[in-house]
Amino acid sequence: MITLGIIGVVAAITLPTLNAAINKKIRAEQIRTVKYKFTKATEKMAAQGLIGPYDSTAAFVAELQKHLKIMKVCPSTKIRDCWPYEKVTLLDGKEWEISKTQTGKHLKMEDSDTADYGSPNVGIITGDGTPMILSYNTKCEALDPVKSYTWSTEDNKPVSNATASCVAAVFEINGSRRPNKQNEDVALFNANGLGSSCAIELESGKCFGSAFTPTPLTKAECEAQKDELGIEKCYYNDDYWAGAVQHCGGVNNMPTANDLAKIVSAIYKGNPTVGPQQNLNDLIYESGTATSLGLPEPGFFLWSAEELSSFDASWRSFYPTVTGWSYSNRNNSGNMAVCLGD
Incomplete structure (x- = not known):
């Protein structure tokens, strides 16, 4: 009886494992x-x-x-x-x-x-x-x-x-x-995954994909696509902002300054409110929050859709305790970007 009991216990342990392995092989x-x-x-x-x-x-x-x-x-x-x-x-x-x-x-x-x-x-x-x-x-x-x-x-x-x-x-x-x-x-x-293209979802209902580093456009590449992409003027060369616009499929698929301000609320503790062109100090950032949204850990910088001239475009900085709106030359290779998802 003891032997039979041991056999029963072993069977109860091994049979489910064996069945799972068989089912896995059948599925494969x-x-x-x-x-x-x-x-x-x-x-x-x-x-x-x-x-x-x-x-x-x-x-x-x-x-x-x-x-x-x-x-x-x-x-x-x-x-x-x-x-x-x-x-x-x-x-x-x-x-x-x-x-x-x-x-x-x-x-x-x-x-x-x-x-x-x-x-x-x-x-x-x-x-x-x-x-x-x-x-x-x-x-x-x-x-x-x-x-x-x-x-x-x-x-x-x-x-x-x-x-x-x-x-x-x-x-x-x-x-x-x-x-x-x-x-x-x-x-x-041959697919990379399944599901929403969103990484960052804002209260407004807008969502954006994971951050990426743009590949710059030459002036000739920018000129050839600017009307289609919604770009007003082209920089000389190494236009990283235009590269971000191209990657996103147009200016309308880039975040506005207001959208970037909403991202501030999403990644800092207490969901602080900041205006589109406002700076904010004394923020509290908890490690891992940004990466869970497809963003790097602070500090990082994100381009906005706002083209100020053929030389400049605006962006927002995200540091551990500070965020700020700014603008700079479009050949700035240190800025990243996000695209509108759905």
């Missing part, structure tokens, strides 16, 4: 299979010179349908119709409404000289019933149709190759059954 194989089938389709497209570029995700999906069996296509306005439930639990435990996955930025994709994921996302349900949300890089270059691309592998089985790299995606392997969690039954494919 399901995820691999989805990526493999999708890549087989893009490989066919690449061999025919059809991988791109396309001017939108919808245009890409229209061609993809000829190479991958798709039961249903949902535009960005009806993404939810191609997903089995309303909310996904993210890695931080927060819930994300899947219908808000509207562009590549909700897959944490950043735009650059070689990447643009701003086109509306498209939802699909594949022939085997897999729900996917796709975001296509409209700057993706055509691939050599005669070239063979090396496959990545898991457990010596093929997963994907470069022919699928123009697309970022999220997909589901478990239908409407739980847990409905990222990195469990909700998987990413």
Whole structure:
């Protein structure tokens, strides 16, 4: 009886662990299979010179349908119709409404000289019933149709190759059954994450992404884009403020002086109030507050949207005990920036 009892206790301890390991392996194989089938389709497209570029995700999906069996296509306005439930639990435990996955930025994709994921996302349900949300890089270059691309592998089985790299995606392997969690039954494919592009949320409802260091524009680069970006005049060269504007997609996507003042309230103890062009001393900063909002630890400096001249733009400083509004030459390489999110 004692022996049987010991066996029962051991089984009670080991069986759940064993089951969890088996389920994890099954999920991994399901995820691999989805990526493999999708890549087989893009490989066919690449061999025919059809991988791109396309001017939108919808245009890409229209061609993809000829190479991958798709039961249903949902535009960005009806993404939810191609997903089995309303909310996904993210890695931080927060819930994300899947219908808000509207562009590549909700897959944490950043735009650059070689990447643009701003086109509306498209939802699909594949022939085997897999729900996917796709975001296509409209700057993706055509691939050599005669070239063979090396496959990545898991457990010596093929997963994907470069022919699928123009697309970022999220997909589901478990239908409407739980847990409905990222990195469990909700998987990413060439995507950097899932959820809001916001790091800093203000009481006004505005939100901004994480801070970044701008890449400066030359005068020629600024002149070529200034009308589109809302820049009035261009600096000579090494224009870091214009580089921030370009990264954000326009002056309207930069924080105003008032927005920067609201960030002061968000990161200092007691939520102090400061005017748009006001300085404030004797502040109390608690370590880790800024980094939790996607900002560096003080001191740091953030550009505002306000262009004062072809030479100067305004910014705000954030020190451990002091904050201040100021302006300086646009070739100031020490300032960072944040962009309006959604």
